[in-house]
Amino acid sequence: AQSVTQLGSHVSVSEGALVLLRCNYSSSVPPYLFWYVQYPNQGLQLLLKYTSAATLVKGINGFEAEFKKSETSFHLTKPSAHMSDAAEYFCAVSDLRDDKIIFGKGTRLHILP
Amino acid sequence: ETGVTQSPTHLIKTRGQQVTLRCSSQSGHNTVSWYQQALGQGPQFIFQYYREEENGRGNFPPRFSGLQFPNYSSELNVNALELDDSALYLCASSSSGQRRLFGPGTRLTVT
Numbered sequence: 001a002q003s004v005t006q007l008g009s010h011v012s013v014s015e016g017a018l019v020l021l022r023c024n025y026s027s028s029v030p031p032y033l034f035w036y037v038q039y040p041n042q043g044l045q046l047l048l049k050y051t052s053a054a055t056l057v058k059g060i061n062g063f064e065a066e067f068k069k070s071e072t073s074f075h076l077t078k079p080s081a082h083m084s085d086a087a088e089y090f091c092a093v094s095d096l097r098d099d100k101i102i103f104g105k106g107t108r109l110h111i112l113p
Numbered sequence: 114e115t116g117v118t119q120s121p122t123h124l125i126k127t128r129g130q131q132v133t134l135r136c137s138s139q140s141g142h143n144t145v146s147w148y149q150q151a152l153g154q155g156p157q158f159i160f161q162y163y164r165e166e167e168n169g170r171g172n173f174p175p176r177f178s179g180l181q182f183p184n185y186s187s188e189l190n191v192n193a194l195e196l197d198d199s200a201l202y203l204c205a206s207s208s209s210g211q212r213r214l215f216g217p218g219t220r221l222t223v224t
Contacts, residue, residue, distance in 0.1 A: 036215075043117075043203055044156070044215040090155050100146060100169050101205075101213075103155035 002027045006104035019078040023091030033074045034092040086111045117216035138185040138206030145187045150201040199223045
């Protein structure tokens with residue numbers, strides 16, 4: 001069975017500082033991995049997706065994530081945080097067979113002025 | 114992209130009642146999936162429909178059911194509502210080779 005673990009339900013960083021949100025996955029087959037962002041009272045927006053091509057995936061709004069098979073990790077980073085990055089971030093996994101997505105519990109990112 | 118829309122935006126029901134939530138998929142998307150997001154949690158997969166047939170289901174009881182129509186709109190029906198059914202319900206549409214799109218959700222409150 002597939003699963004995702006996000007380390008840290010809340011992360012606070014100062015504006016301009018590095019953002020690092022951690023995600024570890026478990027999958028018995030080569031996974032597709034995702035990061036989604038959710039702003040208050042809104043649905044989910046895809047930030048980026050890994051599909052077994054390049055291990056470093058660049059997404060929208062300056063975010064990127066690196067797939068590390070040996071560590072079963074897919075951490076999300078952004079070099080310089082902006083106030084508008086404050087939101088809930090979800091890591092997720094799926095496989096090719098059934099296309100359903102399994103989400104982590106989420107990490108709420110707080111940006112300090 | 115026309116996007117994914119959901120209705121209603123908010124809904125309040127009483128325990129034991131039945132509810133129908135609606136989703137209009139992105140044009141051309143033949144797959145729709147539904148998720149339940151409880152407060153402070155990640156979305157949980159309820160089920161998925163492909164060309165009007167259910168083709169995957171999460172760990173939800175049979176009182177959660179769905180329909181997908183030829184025009185790719187869909188419904189989520191929940192019978193015998195329980196307090197724990199209070200959540201944000203998200204639908205997502207997709208098609209092979211195309212990005213999955215999520216709707217804004219329906220906030221269901223069961224009292």
